[in-house]
Amino acid sequence: MEVKTPAPMRLHVIFACLGIAFLSIFSWVLFHEETADWRTTQAAFERLEATIKNPHQIAQAPGVAGLRQIWLPDLGRTDRCETCHLGIDDPSFANAPTPFKAHPGTWLTTHPRDRFGCTTCHDGQGDATDYQHAAHQPQPFVARPMRPPETIEANCGTCHRSLDPPEAPRLAQGRRLIVESGCFSCHEIPGFEGLTFLGPALDGIGYKVRPEWLGAWLKDPKSYLSKSKMGNFRLSADEIAGLQGFLLSQVAQMPIDSAGVDWKKADTANGRALFGELRCVSCHAVNGRGGTTGPELTRIGDKVRRDWLFSFLKDPHRVQPDTPMLQYRLTGDQVRDVSAFLLEEYRSSDAGSESSPGARLDARLVDAGRAVFERRGCVSCHRLPSIKASGRVGPSLAGIGDRDPDALTYGQNTVRRTTENYLFLKMLHPEALGQASTMPTFAFTPADAAKITLALLSIRKNDLPASYVLRPPAPAPYRPAGRFGELVTRYRCMSCHTVGGFGGNLSTVPLDVIGSQLTRDYVATYLLNPGAVRVSIEERMPVFHMLPAEASTIADYFATVFLDDGMERYDANFTPAELRRGQELYAQLGCPACHQLGTRGGYVGPELSMTGARLKPGWIAAWLTSPGKYKPGTLQPDYGLSSADVRALTAYLSGLGQRAGGNTTARAQ
Amino acid sequence: MTSIRRLAAASVVLLPLISGCGRAPEKPPSDPLLDAIRAEEREGNLSYVESQGRHLFVQYCVTCHGDEAKGDGQNASNLTPPPPDMTVSKNMQDAAYVRKMIVEGSAGMGRAALSPPWGRTLSQQQVDDLVAYCQSLGRKKR
Numbered sequence: 001m002e003v004k005t006p007a008p009m010r011l012h013v014i015f016a017c018l019g020i021a022f023l024s025i026f027s028w029v030l031f032h033e034e035t036a037d038w039r040t041t042q043a044a045f046e047r048l049e050a051t052i053k054n055p056h057q058i059a060q061a062p063g064v065a066g067l068r069q070i071w072l073p074d075l076g077r078t079d080r081c082e083t084c085h086l087g088i089d090d091p092s093f094a095n096a097p098t099p100f101k102a103h104p105g106t107w108l109t110t111h112p113r114d115r116f117g118c119t120t121c122h123d124g125q126g127d128a129t130d131y132q133h134a135a136h137q138p139q140p141f142v143a144r145p146m147r148p149p150e151t152i153e154a155n156c157g158t159c160h161r162s163l164d165p166p167e168a169p170r171l172a173q174g175r176r177l178i179v180e181s182g183c184f185s186c187h188e189i190p191g192f193e194g195l196t197f198l199g200p201a202l203d204g205i206g207y208k209v210r211p212e213w214l215g216a217w218l219k220d221p222k223s224y225l226s227k228s229k230m231g232n233f234r235l236s237a238d239e240i241a242g243l244q245g246f247l248l249s250q251v252a253q254m255p256i257d258s259a260g261v262d263w264k265k266a267d268t269a270n271g272r273a274l275f276g277e278l279r280c281v282s283c284h285a286v287n288g289r290g291g292t293t294g295p296e297l298t299r300i301g302d303k304v305r306r307d308w309l310f311s312f313l314k315d316p317h318r319v320q321p322d323t324p325m326l327q328y329r330l331t332g333d334q335v336r337d338v339s340a341f342l343l344e345e346y347r348s349s350d351a352g353s354e355s356s357p358g359a360r361l362d363a364r365l366v367d368a369g370r371a372v373f374e375r376r377g378c379v380s381c382h383r384l385p386s387i388k389a390s391g392r393v394g395p396s397l398a399g400i401g402d403r404d405p406d407a408l409t410y411g412q413n414t415v416r417r418t419t420e421n422y423l424f425l426k427m428l429h430p431e432a433l434g435q436a437s438t439m440p441t442f443a444f445t446p447a448d449a450a451k452i453t454l455a456l457l458s459i460r461k462n463d464l465p466a467s468y469v470l471r472p473p474a475p476a477p478y479r480p481a482g483r484f485g486e487l488v489t490r491y492r493c494m495s496c497h498t499v500g501g502f503g504g505n506l507s508t509v510p511l512d513v514i515g516s517q518l519t520r521d522y523v524a525t526y527l528l529n530p531g532a533v534r535v536s537i538e539e540r541m542p543v544f545h546m547l548p549a550e551a552s553t554i555a556d557y558f559a560t561v562f563l564d565d566g567m568e569r570y571d572a573n574f575t576p577a578e579l580r581r582g583q584e585l586y587a588q589l590g591c592p593a594c595h596q597l598g599t600r601g602g603y604v605g606p607e608l609s610m611t612g613a614r615l616k617p618g619w620i621a622a623w624l625t626s627p628g629k630y631k632p633g634t635l636q637p638d639y640g641l642s643s644a645d646v647r648a649l650t651a652y653l654s655g656l657g658q659r660a661g662g663n664t665t666a667r668a669q
Numbered sequence: 670m671t672s673i674r675r676l677a678a679a680s681v682v683l684l685p686l687i688s689g690c691g692r693a694p695e696k697p698p699s700d701p702l703l704d705a706i707r708a709e710e711r712e713g714n715l716s717y718v719e720s721q722g723r724h725l726f727v728q729y730c731v732t733c734h735g736d737e738a739k740g741d742g743q744n745a746s747n748l749t750p751p752p753p754d755m756t757v758s759k760n761m762q763d764a765a766y767v768r769k770m771i772v773e774g775s776a777g778m779g780r781a782a783l784s785p786p787w788g789r790t791l792s793q794q795q796v797d798d799l800v801a802y803c804q805s806l807g808r809k810k811r
Contacts, residue, residue: 104718106794149717150706167794169724170706416698424702446705453702590774590782593733593748602747604732628790635729637774638789 037130038067041084045100052092067129070117074465079117079126081134089113121155123147138416143405151420154401157458161191161471174455177448181229185380186394186439190459194474198322199230199381206251208308210354215244217303222443224303225296230381231440234431239372245361246369250384257311257318261336271341274334282506282539283325283495286346291539293324293495293506301347305354309339317490322383324504326492329545376438394439399461409433424453475501484557487550496539499562506539509631515558516567517619524548524555533606567618574651582652585645594635597656604635612658621650715805722802725795729787738806748783756806767803771796 033039042064049058069080087093087100094102111121119126124146128134135145147155153171163179164172175191182197183189205214213224218240221228235243281290284297300309308319313335316325330338370387373379377393401419408422411434415421422433427449430437444452463469478499480488488494496506509517518526528551530541586592594604601608611620622629624646627636641649710716715723726738733748735741738755745751753760760766770778774786791799 105797106792110792110794148703150703150710167721167792167798169721413701414698416700418700418702420702421700424705446701447709450702450705450709588776588782590776590785593783593785594744602733602744604744633728635732637785637787639786640789 038083041099042086045086048096048100052096069127070113072115072117072120075117075120075468077117077119077126079119080129081118081124081126082113083129084131085118120158121152123155138418151454151457154420154454154457157455158401158460159464159468159470161469170451171454171458173448174451174453177444177452178455181231181442181452182381183397183452186377186392188392188396188398189456190398191471197381198383200320201322201383202247202250203383203385204250204308204319206248207256208305208312209303210305211244211248213303214247215240218243224299227292227296231442233376233440235372238368242365242369243372244369245365246367246373249361249366250386256307257314258307261310261332263306263336263340265333265336266340267337268341268344270334271337271339272345274330274338275341277543278328278338279540279542282542289538291506293504297342297346299346299348301343301345304343306339306343309343310335313339324492324495326495326542326544327490328542329547397456397459399459401457401459402461409435411435420453420457423456424449427452472501478502483553487554491544491546496541508533511558511562513562513564513567513619513630515560515562516564516616518558518614519616520555520559522614523558524551527551527554534603564618564622567616567622570616570618570621570650572617572650572654574647574654578648578651579655581645582648582650585649586652589639608653608656610657612654612656614657615654617650617654620653621646624649714808715802718798718801719805720802721795722798722800722805725791725799726802729791730799733784738803750781750783752784755803758807761803761807764800764804767800768796771799771803 045064049061049064053061064086067080068082069078070082071078082088084099087096088103089108090102092102093100096102107121117126118124123135123144125133125135125142132139135142138145153165153168156165156168157171157175160166160168160171163175165175178184178189178192179195179197182199184192184195185197209217217224218233218235220232221230222232280297283291283293284295285291286297288298290296304312312319313328313330314332316323316327373384374387374390377390378384379387379389380393400423403419403422405417405419405422408417408419410417410422410425411432413421413425413433415425425432426437426439427442427444428446429441430439475498478494479485493511494503496504498505498507498510499512501510514523527544527546528548530543532540591608592601594602596602596607597609623636624639624641625643627634627638710720713720713723726734727736730738731742733742733744734752734755735745740752740754742752755761760770770784771791772786772788774782775784776782777786787799788796
């Protein structure tokens with residue numbers, strides 16, 4: 001029987017080595033934890049705190065020892081940034097060196113840390129506890145390193161979903177550019193649902209435009225209009241010829257209405273006068289100045305045919321039913337004069353004479369053009385009854401901000417591979433990334449392309465809990481019925497004015513309580529001959545040549561429907577003492593710096609000498625109390641007036657221009 | 670046999686290292702988006718906060734103070750005394766002064782009430798941004 005010998009020497013050695021290894025790993029861990037970055041940082045903070053605060057304050061201050069973290073389960077975030085950024089919410093560290101410096105601005109007040117953490121706005125690796133791993137700088141394998149301040153607004157946009165997010169001007173401009181450029185016509189873009197971008201309908205374009213203009217436009221829209229909203233589709237000469245033929249064949253839908261016009265009698269001087277009087281420049285720019293609601297007219301003579309222009313100006317809604325242009329009440333001769341003036345004044349010297357519409361067209365060319373029209377998705381922006389819309393031609397942009405940057409192509413560009421660089425380059429030139437693209441070139445400036453990129457980066461894959469999302473409800477379309485509704489349609493009030501947030505943004509205040517703001521008689525008179533209430537504003541209400549009965553209908557409707565009960569109930573029986581006090585306040589607060597009264601005062605706000613005949617007292621009081629409520633961003637400051645002072649000013653202002661208050665006006669001078 | 674295996678193992682480890690060292694120094698990848706935004710900032714010679722303030726200045730102040738804050742706005746001729754040229758005013762260096770001026774208006778500084786108080790209209794953050802912009806005005810354009 002063999003006696004089992006004690007464990008051989010080899011085993012002893014293994015155990016000994018394992019023991020030593022274990023001991024050294026254990027002590028290395030202890031050592032590593034003790035000398036971790038964040039511990040040295042915290043020690044440095046305590047030394048700094050001792051120099052900034054007195055011993056009593058230090059005794060009061062919460063201790064800093066240990067890892068600190070903000071856990072936000074509903075956002076799926078654990079942010080340990082405060083482990084090192086220890087002075088972040090302490091104003092006494094406003095001028096301390098990084099990482100102890102207090103957070104600049106009031107951002108932490110408006111965005112409390114226990115609700116938003118740090119990485120919601122800044123990105124980076126929240127659960128890391130040293131500089132490197134927290135991804136303060138871009139590094140490999142980290143999809144979202146910290147954002148520099150230049151692009152941080154992209155993160156504002158994940159919660160702030162309105163088109164005009166507050167205090168994020170780049171993001172706001174990016175979103176506006178998306179709306180103006182109509183990106184959502186070809187791409188599904190979350191946050192831009194329900195918006196439509198319409199180029200003009202094309203069913204009568206064969207009557208509308210001159211063939212040579214159409215060719216040049218299709219080749220490069222910017223060659224005609226530097227601010228053209230249509231991108232350059234980089235079409236080949238064959239495609240252009242085909243499209244040109246196809247579009248010029250679209251003549252069936254629109255009868256021209258200019259038979260019997262004697263163009264020889266056209267009086268362009270009268271046309272020029274009308275062009276000014278009708279305030280066309282409120283919506284149309286000429287030579288770089290004017291509104292942007294309608295197309296620029298600087299070279300309109302190169303573009304449209306005379307008969308079409310006449311028919312359009314005579315009845316725009318018949319020729320182009322969805323146009324935002326109003327229908328003036330003009331005689332045939334007046335329309336002729338304006339048309340003649342526009343075509344003579346705003347054209348290049350080398351524009352030849354017009355050819356007749358619908359000239360013989362090659363059927364094969366028309367078919368080829370039709371195929372291009374369908375393939376390039378022209379119908380996304382331009383309605384044409386003979387072509388069925390076939391869904392969006394571009395890819396969906398849902399979750400675009402979270403696209404994997406390594407799965408994208410970058411062509412020959414030596415750029416850091418990030419989604420934002422990809423989007424930016426694509427925006428500048430769709431084919432810059434080495435791939436053929438059907439997306440048109442919009443010729444954005446780099447600054448604009450960067451802003452659009454920021455807006456797109458805020459579209460994330462995983463949606464946030466609803467309590468974090470700030471999105472104003474989409475305004476309900478306002479389409480009144482009846483006689484008033486007909487007038488709103490005819491004069492296209494909603495192209496410039498808003499009701500319930502719906503409509504254009506050229507007007508001074510929304511119309512929602514206009515009946516409590518303006519007196520009925522003022523509205524009825526004003527509509528017949530709209531003048532400028534604000535001297536310095538270029539966009540003025542057009543002179544519609546409205547009928548007196550129409551003006552009365554609108555004024556009556558305002559006075560019965562668009563009311564605010566609180567303003568209507570306002571007690572307008574003022575005492576002489578209130579009137580006197582109001583006059584004092586008017587001077588004391590510095591109102592004349594901006595408002596003109598008689599011959600004195602500034603040009604910023606409205607002229608006030610007729611205020612009593614124009615505005616109702618309830619409105620004046622409400623406006624003076626909180627101007628921003630009725631017109632966000634207004635230049636009228638909130639003076640924080642007491643209700644007694646508001647009453648006094650209201651007493652004074654509503655006396656101006658009233659028959660009884662005529663003396664008050666005289667005294668003020 | 671073992672030597673061949675060793676050689677193979679060594680080459681697996683070393684080859685990438687050698688090739689890594691041998692590669693010509695590459696141009697660091699650029700960040701065109703950031704460059705575009707910074708170029709715009711450089712053009713105005715403004716930091717991020719200052720450019721935020723610039724937006725507010727354009728909205729609320731230029732009618733009197735002028736686009737370049739030289740006191741030559743559209744409405745300046747109606748004001749006595751006229752707005753100062755902020756690009757040379759020494760007061761702009763005093764942040765507390767500028768802040769008080771914006772928040773309380775010129776009346777709050779014991780002067781004629783020509784510049785209105787914006788303290789109730791603007792948020793504190795917006796005031797901070799405006800102060801930063803006003804303080805940048807004296808700086809020479811690059």
